[in-house]
Amino acid sequence: MESISNILLETFRKLGEQFSEFSSNFVGALVILLVGWLAAKLSSNVLDKVLSKVGIDKVGEKLQEIDAVKKLHIEIKLSRIVSKVVYFFIFLIFIITAADKLGIPAISNLFAMIVEFIPNVITAAILMVLGLLLSDSVRKFVESLCKSFNIASGKLIGMGVFAFLFLITIITALGQSGINTELLESSFNILIAGIVLSFSIGYGFASKEILHNIVSSFYSKNKYKEGQTIEIDGVKGVIKSIDNTTITLETEDSITNFPLKVLQSDKVVVYK
Numbered sequence: 001m002e003s004i005s006n007i008l009l010e011t012f013r014k015l016g017e018q019f020s021e022f023s024s025n026f027v028g029a030l031v032i033l034l035v036g037w038l039a040a041k042l043s044s045n046v047l048d049k050v051l052s053k054v055g056i057d058k059v060g061e062k063l064q065e066i067d068a069v070k071k072l073h074i075e076i077k078l079s080r081i082v083s084k085v086v087y088f089f090i091f092l093i094f095i096i097t098a099a100d101k102l103g104i105p106a107i108s109n110l111f112a113m114i115v116e117f118i119p120n121v122i123t124a125a126i127l128m129v130l131g132l133l134l135s136d137s138v139r140k141f142v143e144s145l146c147k148s149f150n151i152a153s154g155k156l157i158g159m160g161v162f163a164f165l166f167l168i169t170i171i172t173a174l175g176q177s178g179i180n181t182e183l184l185e186s187s188f189n190i191l192i193a194g195i196v197l198s199f200s201i202g203y204g205f206a207s208k209e210i211l212h213n214i215v216s217s218f219y220s221k222n223k224y225k226e227g228q229t230i231e232i233d234g235v236k237g238v239i240k241s242i243d244n245t246t247i248t249l250e251t252e253d254s255i256t257n258f259p260l261k262v263l264q265s266d267k268v269v270v271y272k
């Protein structure tokens with residue numbers, strides 16, 4: 001009987017020690033979480049105010065002006081986004097410490113992996129923002145260039161260039177975040193090759209006349225100047241303007257536009 005009593009007493013003693021140790025660790029973990037929450041909250045609020053004063057939200061406003069982003073109807077406030085990321089980053093570090101205090105390695109290892117992944121996500125997000133701004137800038141440049149050459153489908157070409165550059169940005173950002181993008185890159189290359197080939201053939205036929213006028217402008221602009229009196233296809237008038245695709249003649253009672261290719265293909269009479 002005494003041996004059984006001793007065994008029971010020893011068992012209860014160990015249970016008491018374990019419960020006391022667990023209670024101490026649990027209280028310690030709660031204190032760590034509370035301190036971590038306060039530190040994360042304070043850091044997040046301070047960083048939000050600092051970034052707002054620095055003017056980082058202006059970048060978000062520029063992003064919202066992009067047509068593709070504007071259609072999503074979302075508010076992009078970078079100061080708030082960055083401060084929230086910092087909040088979770090700091091709080092996760094304290095969660096890992098609290099899990100180690102409780103002796104739960106599975107939880108601490110899981111959150112440690114998330115913490116290690118966050119810098120890659122931040123880098124990928126920065127690449128996405130820069131890529132989006134660059135893609136939109138190139139789109140605007142292409143549209144203005146097409147407009148200067150009187151190419152009617154300039155907006156379509158600009159959107160195609162935007163989509164192409166932004167897809168490259170997405171693939172690069174995913175690769176930076178640690179995701180294997182080999183299959184995606186292969187599929188993207190095949191897709192782009194097919195689109196470029198079909199677009200080149202179709203647009204080449206559709207823009208033959210426009211290209212002919214543009215080429216003619218290089219040969220004719222130096223021969224003809226505004227103010228000269230010439231005759232084209234029976235129409236005699238003063239050259240009012242010459243752009244990249246057309247020449248405009250002003251007569252006494254009308255204004256006539258001719259494609260520049262007529263300067264190469266038709267008979268042109270120049271009056272002194």
